[in-house]
Amino acid sequence: MKRYDLRHLKDGFEPRMKEILLAHKAAEVxxxxxxxxxxxxxxxxxxxxxxxxxxxxxxxKFNEVDWTIVTKK
Structure with missing residues (x-):
């Protein structure tokens, strides 16, 4: 299981999230x-x-402004 904090990217987090997903190990959360x-x-x-x-x-919803998603391949 690995946690990625993308809050610092504000609304532009999607390119980084995609980059991480494409490089992430299969079967790992x-x-x-x-x-x-x-x-x-x-x-x-x-x-x-x-x-x-x-x-x-x-x-x-993690708090008032943050959201958390959990994924697995």
Whole structure:
């Protein structure tokens, strides 16, 4: 299991998330935390996970501004 904090990238986290997913080991869980504003990044991140061939295991609000998703290939 590996955790990736993408909050510092604000709304531009998707290219880095895709880069990580493409390089991540198969069968290992990846946890991503990123900042949300109007909730549109949540659907975009779910679409990106599917596009990269991963399964979205969990998606939840971490606090008032952050979101966490758990993925596995």
């Amino acid at each position: 990846a946890i991503f935390i990123f900042e949300i504003g109007d909730f549109t990044p949540i659907q975009r991140s779910a679409d990106l996970v599917k596009e990269c061939g991963y399964e979205l295991l969990n998606s939840l």
